[in-house]
Structures are given as structure tokens and as C-alpha cells.
Amino acid sequence: METDGSGFxxxxxxxxxxxxxxxxxxxxxxxxxxxxDYKHKSPLLVGILKGASIFHSDLVRSILLxxxxxxxxxxxxxxxxxxxxxxxxxxxxxxxxxxKEVLLVEDIVDTGRTLHYLxxxxxxxxxxxxxxxxxxxxxxxxxxDVELDYIGxxxxxxxxxGYGLDYDQxxxxxxxxxxxxxxxxx
Ligand code: IMP
Ligand code: MG
Numbered sequence: 001m002e003t004d005g006s007g008f009x010x011x012x013x014x015x016x017x018x019x020x021x022x023x024x025x026x027x028x029x030x031x032x033x034x035x036x037d038y039k040h041k042s043p044l045l046v047g048i049l050k051g052a053s054i055f056h057s058d059l060v061r062s063i064l065l066x067x068x069x070x071x072x073x074x075x076x077x078x079x080x081x082x083x084x085x086x087x088x089x090x091x092x093x094x095x096x097x098x099x100k101e102v103l104l105v106e107d108i109v110d111t112g113r114t115l116h117y118l119x120x121x122x123x124x125x126x127x128x129x130x131x132x133x134x135x136x137x138x139x140x141x142x143x144x145d146v147e148l149d150y151i152g153x154x155x156x157x158x159x160x161x162g163y164g165l166d167y168d169q170x171x172x173x174x175x176x177x178x179x180x181x182x183x184x185x186x
Contacts, residue, residue, distance in 0.1 A: 012167065014179035017160055018153060023135075023177065026152050027055065030133060031062025033150065034103070042066045043101040046093055048118070049073040050172065051107035054164035055135045055152075059105060070094055076114050087117040102127040107164055108136040112144040119146065136160065136177075 034043070042065065047056030049071050060069050073091035102122060109115050115132065122130055133150035140157045161167050162174030171178070 012180055012182070013161070013171065014181035016176045016178050017155065017158070018163075018177040020163070020175040023152075023163060024058070027058045027135075028062045030150050030152060031059055031064075034059075034133070035064045038063075038065055038067075038101065038103075041101050042068065043103050044093075044097070045069040045103050045105055046097075046122075047071045047105040048107070049091065051164050051166065052105050052135070054172070055107055056105045059133070072118070074114065074118065087114055089121070097122060097125040097127045100127045101129045102131070104130065104132045106132065106134040108138065108160070109134045109146060109148060110138050110141045112142050112146040115146045116144045135163075136165075 043063075045056065045060055045063075045067055047053060047069065050073070053071075056069070056071075060067065070093040071091065072089065072093060074087050074089055076087045104115075104118060104122065106115060106118075115134075119130065119132065131149040132147065133152075134148050135152040137148060137151045137154050138157055139154055159167070159180040160177050161171035161180050162177045164172050165177065166172045167180050
């Protein structure tokens with residue numbers, strides 16, 4: 001990956017797919033929906049590090065309930081733009097999930113392999129309920145069927161960065177979601 005010396009690689013950054021105000025509006029819609037679906041309940045929102053951290057922090061602030069939140073960290077083996085589906089848990093939630101209303105917060109569902117693994121793993125911990133919210137969904141890339149309860153945006157088969165999503169750990173801090181362009185491509 002070519003960089004300008006600062007570690008950043010502006011050549012790879014493509015056009016904006018979803019700008020920050022579009023993202024914020026949708027996150028608030030999801031928050032309102034979750035608020036009404038979990039009325040009188042205290043869900044536990046488990047964000048998947050690192051990609052979902054920014055979405056998670058905006059989403060929890062748009063849910064008007066007595067919720068709690070936690071994080072898991074996973075690493076999937078594979079290249080920087082394709083996951084192999086082999087997932088390893090690096091960090092578990094601090095407390096057990098038994099009897100809890102768990103809402104898993106993911107950044108993006110691509111082949112579905114990471115989420116499939118996570119859902120199987122978390123179901124075994126016997127939460128009272130387990131639902132999934134994903135900011136982005138690439139349905140055309142699905143290899144394993146996974147149930148998504150809340151989806152921010154369906155997007156085409158393009159690699160995207162920004163708003164927490166990375167390419168080789170870069171671009172997570174961008175407020176908009178951009179397409180990634182290979183060097184030389186428009
Ligand atoms: P899956 O296991 O193929 O569904 O991949 C899910 C994981 O791959 C996500 O949690 C992301 O970490 C990563 N990923 C998939 N597509 C993209 C993308 O377009 N941009 C950034 N990360 C992605
Ligand atoms: Mg991820």
C-alpha cells in the first residue's frame with residue numbers, strides 16, 4: 001500500500017457512498033425503532049470491535065431506554081478486503097449474557113461468515129433473546145444465510161471505508177462512508 005509518508009493513502013479513497021448526515025438520519029431511525037421494539041426492557045448492546053465502535057456509540061445515544069452496553073473483539077483470518085470466515089474471539093463481554101436481551105451491533109455483513117459464527121457462539125450463552133443490527137449489508141455477497149433484524153443500508157458489492165470501517169486499519173475516522181478504489185482506478 002502506497003502512503004504519503006504519514007501512513008495515509010489518499011489514492012485509494014474513492015467517492016462518498018453515504019454522507020454523514022444520511023448516516024446520522026438512518027442511525028436515529030434505527031434507534032427509534034429499537035426504542036419502541038424494546039419498550040419496558042433493558043437491552044444489552046454488544047458492539048463488535050473495532051469496526052462497529054463508531055456506529056455503536058451513535059446508536060446507543062439514539063435509543064431512549066435504560067440500556068447497557070459492552071463490546072466483543074474478534075479477528076477473522078483473511079486478507080484486508082476478504083474474510084475467510086475463520087473467526088477468533090479476542091475479547092468477550094465482561095459479564096455473562098444469560099437471560100439478557102442481547103442486541104449484537106455489527107458494522108457490515110458481507111459473506112455472513114463472521115456473523116454466523118458470532119450468533120452461534122452467543123446463542124450458546126443462553127441470552128433471553130438475541131437480535132442483530134448491522135449498519136451495512138451486502139446481500140449480493142452472502143455465502144451463509146444469517147438473519148438481520150435491523151439493517152441501516154443495503155449496499156452494492158463494493159469495498160467501503162469510513163465511519164469505523166477500515167482498509168488495513170486506515171480510514172476508520174472518516175465521517176462519511178467512501179468506496180475504496182484500487183490505485184489507478186477512477
Ligand atoms: P463477513 O464475514 O464476510 O460477513 O465479513 C464481515 C467483516 O468483514 C466485517 O465485520 C468487516 O470487518 C469486514 N468487511 C467486509 N466488507 C467490508 C467492507 O466493505 N469494508 C470494510 N470492512 C469490510
Ligand atoms: Mg468488523
